[in-house]
Amino acid sequence: MAINAPEGTRDLLPDEALFWNQFKQTAAEVFGTYGYLPIDTPIMEQTELFVRGIGEATDVVSKEMFTAISGENLRRWVEEGKAPKAKSRLSLRPEGTAGVVRAVVQHDLVPQGAAPAKLMYAGPMFRAERPQKGRQRQFNQVGVECLGAEEPTIDAEAIIMLMRFYEKVGIPRESMRLLLNSMGCEQCRPAYREQVRAYMDAHAGELCETCLTRAEVNPLRAFDCKNPQCAAVMAEAPKITDHLCDDCREHYGAVKALLDGAGVVYEEDYKLVRGLDYYTRTVFEVQVDNGMGSQNAIGGGGRYDKLAEEVGGRATPGLGFALGFERCVLALEAAGVEFPRAQRCDLFVACVDDTVRARAFALVQECRDAGFVTEMDHQKRSLKSQFKLADKLGAARVAVLGPDELDAGEVTLRDMATHTEAKVRLEEVVGEMSRAIL
Template sequence: MAISAPKGTRDFLPDEALFWQQFKATAAEVFGTYGYLPIETPALELTELFVRGIGEATDVVSKEMFTAISGENLKNWVENGRAPERKSRLSLRPEGTAGVVRAVVQHDLVPQGAAPAKLMYAGPMFRAENPQKGRQRQFNQVGVECLGAEEPTVDAEAIIMLMRFFQRVGIPSANMTLLLNSMGCEKCRPAYRDLVKAHLDAHSGELCDTCRTRAEINPLRAFDCKNESCAKVMEQAPKITDHLCDECKAHYETVKALLDGAGVAYVEDASLVRGLDYYTRTVFEVQTDAGLGSQNAIGGGGRYDKLAEEVGGRPTPGLGFALGFERCALALEALGVEMPQAQRLDLFVACVNDEMRAAAFGLVQAARDRGYKADMDHQHRSLKSQFKLADKLNAAKVAVLGPDEMAEGKCQLRDMASHEQLIIGFDEVVDTLGRALA
């Protein structure tokens, strides 16, 4: 039986792989105008990084992480019952922020008093989820992190940048909804957390088992529950925006004022808490109505002013967001945006007979040396089949080398779109191709 890709993973065939490359390049261009620089961190990190950073009570850590065990450790566990020590366990990254913050702390990228570190990343993430449309076990994200600045201008700038990116790749503003909320800080959130816990305790009989557990560990996670009964309970829960301290309230109001000034529309959603424990103050999420069904979030993030301390660094405010490539691709497909075609040639060189192959090979190399995409038949096809191949490869021009024309130092150059055909000097093909493409 043929081996297939694991459940919840998929291959990027050439067209989609090319689109992923262009997607990343567009992100680098857009985010680069805001001062963001690339960073790459390992796909494997110490499990403890995610436990401390994301939160042990989150679904991501408690249910969805892939933990990696070496063959030797697995053998010891199975044969001798000795599980690897927790401090040495590795996990595939379920998200990008914790690893970037770890790198910033480890390499001291934000020395005391230094300018903020603005970083962007792109790559695969891994979660042991039930695969469905828009949700895979291996998926790709593009994200940014800004560490070292706590001003609300950073929050507003990141949100504006995210919306500009979505518009740049082809998702219209009319098809997106920006949700906004504040999670408060260590001064005001504990009291709010207690209010939510009291609300959950008062409605314990209406909650699922998971939310009853959440009430003891982290009551705010109940806002994420999709259980209909739990959702009804949480609709009546106290709102965080009614319990913000003066500093958090001022920060939130400034973020909204900056977005208003930039003409960025948003909807305040007091139930928006995001799925990870490290968030403080501003949180946001972008949803689309284009072809995603219930999995309609295409990006989001927020502020995490305590995360650097959680992973062993000095106090360093931070803010970031991530967006999902696969969900964006689904949204763009639903909107009728055409994906790029990986197979595209500037020039295909066809031979009337095998005696022309050496000349064809030389012409192909000359075109490539000038930066054009060029190819030829390598399987001794008939001339008719060579034209079919040129059409399949989306060739713009086809140079036909025949003995009679070549005896005069000439060849035919056919435009595959208009079917116009010229007889030109063999040595003029590359220059003529350049003028035609320009």
Template sequence: MPYNAPEGTADMLPAAARLWRQTTDTAAKLFSTYGYEPIDTPLFELTEVFTRGIGEATDVVGKEMFVVRSGENYKRALAAGDDSGLKSKQKLSLRPEGTAGVVRAVVQHNLVEQGAAPAKLFYAGPMFRAERPQKGRLRQFHQIGAECLGSTEPTADAEMIIMLMRFFERMGVPAKSMQLLINSMGDEHCRPAYRESVRQYILDHEGEMCEECRRRADTNPLRAFDCKNETCAHVMAGAPKITDHLCDDCREHYEAVKSLLDAAGIKYIEDPTLVRGLDYYTRTVFEVQVTEGMGSQSAIGGGGRYDKLAEAVGGRPTPGLGFALGFERMVLALEAAGALSDTPKRVDGYIACVDDSVRPTAFDLLCAARDAGLTVEMDHQGKSLKSQFKMADKLGARHVFVLGPDELAQGKARVRNMASHEERLVDIAAARKLLAHFGGQPMGAASTPVSLDELFSSENL
């Protein structure tokens, strides 16, 4: 019996992989205009990076993290009945999100020196959560994220929100199908009192709340706002709102962010129940949701400010903020809006062989074309000429370069335009020379890559 991919994972087949590459390329180009640079961190971190950064009371840490153990350490923990005998450096977890690891890297490598400009970084890659697999929620999923460390100004918050919205626009998610929710979660000065008021509210209504929300009253009461139980949602609609409890500084910051978004023409909805799922958020939080076709998994991206996270992972006080967007969720949003289009494989041309005697020349020409930056294919299965033309058509090749013994004896080859079916004879040596002019150039060379249209219309051929 053939094996299948593990439950909750999906193979990224060529069409999806091309879309992923297009998505990351679009992010890199857009984010760079805002001053963001790429960073890659390990797929696993010390477990403490997540427990201290994200929070042990969160669902992500408490229920969803994949623990990583070497074979030897697994045996030790199994023999002991738990992993308490393992050293901290032996306790590892696959990353459930990207922010904590990036902040750890910023702290470790001192990327925000005292008085220096903020570190503006972006990343793309797989994340892992042991959730119940469902549409829009996988155990291995892909995120693109951005983090800004070292800035306290509300302009940084507004810039990040605008950058996220611009990204979705460039990817083709219709503006009419998205809504941006924003809120402020306060800071260490005003949130503790608010958190206690929500805790007391839950306890006062515990008979109406689900068991999970009753547990959250003591561990993480604000997470009750995210409960999908309809009764809990109805009860929490009457809970105290953070916007009524903000201190003067947090209120001023929040009002400034909204004013900047208004000036930029960014539409938003204030949602005082928006708390996001991670403990490290302070002040500004935001989330982009798709209004139709996504069911309960309507969020496609979001983030916020986390001014205390650097300290939580062992660094000095460093303000920060960031966002992450889900690739798989965004694809679902594009599908729901009818805006998802396949990015076809690009094939510039196909070299067809009449018989085996011309294969060495065909292969030499194939290599020259690829060295010149062209995507060219040829038959490697000994197919008939008719079958080779069918393959060229299936690959979407615009031109087919036909090599036969009679033409080759004259140093010529036939070139067929697959759209017009027009054919012409070209000089192989001249074509090879022209390809060599473009081939072998170092990366970043100023030469314009050759195209087959240019090659076949050249007077030199």
């Protein structure tokens, strides 16, 4: 029986792997112009980091994390009842923010009075979800985090940067919806949360069991419920924007004014709470409805001014976002965007017989050293079969080398698009390729 990839995971075959590399490079270019620098954190962190950072009541922590312990720790737990120590309880990262904030705190990247730390990352995340279109158990994300700045200009800058990235990779602006909301802060959100809880208690008979549980732990998460009846009930719930404190109202207004000034179109959505507990004030999400199924969010984020303290650091305001590579691919496919092919070949060197193979091999290396993607046959195919292989590889040109050509110190260079041929000196093949490409 063949062994396949685990459920909820998928292989990035050469064409998509090439696009993933280009996707990351585009992110580095766009985000780099805003001062963001790369950071690479472990794919495993102590489980406690996510419990404290993301929130124990979130679906991510309570249901979706992959937690790992060593075989020896597992044996001792099962056979001797000795639970692993906290530092030995590890989880595959379900998102990137907590790990980056942990790294900022651990390495003191934002000392008192320092400029903000602007960081970007790219890599796999893991969630034990029910696999469906646009939702996998291993998926790839690109994200940014800015630690140490609390001005609304950082919020607006990040949103503008995100939209420019999407346009740069080819997602049409008109196919996207940018949703915006404020989650308030520790001054105004507790009172608002109690109002939502009271409202949910008054409508308990109309809500699902999950929402009733959320009412006790974090009632704002009920705004995320996909049950149509719950969504209808929560549509009439109190709105956070009607209960913001003066500072949060001013901050939110400034973010909107900056986006308006930059010509960024957005929709205010008071139901937008995102899925993680650490958000404060500004939250945003980008959605694409065409070709996405029920998972139509391609990215989003917000401000998290208390997260650094939650993971043991000093008070440090923060803001970030993450975008899903696989969902962006779905959005691009829906928009009719053609992806680049990984297979590319500038020159194929064909051997008439074995007597020229050594010189052909040397020519291949010379062309590769000059920067050309060059291939040759390694299976002693006939000349006709070598041409078929060159065509399959998408070779732009084929250099035919036989005994007569070798004696004359030349090759027959064929343009595979025009089918024209010319004799070229062996020592001039690299120069001729350069001229042809120019």
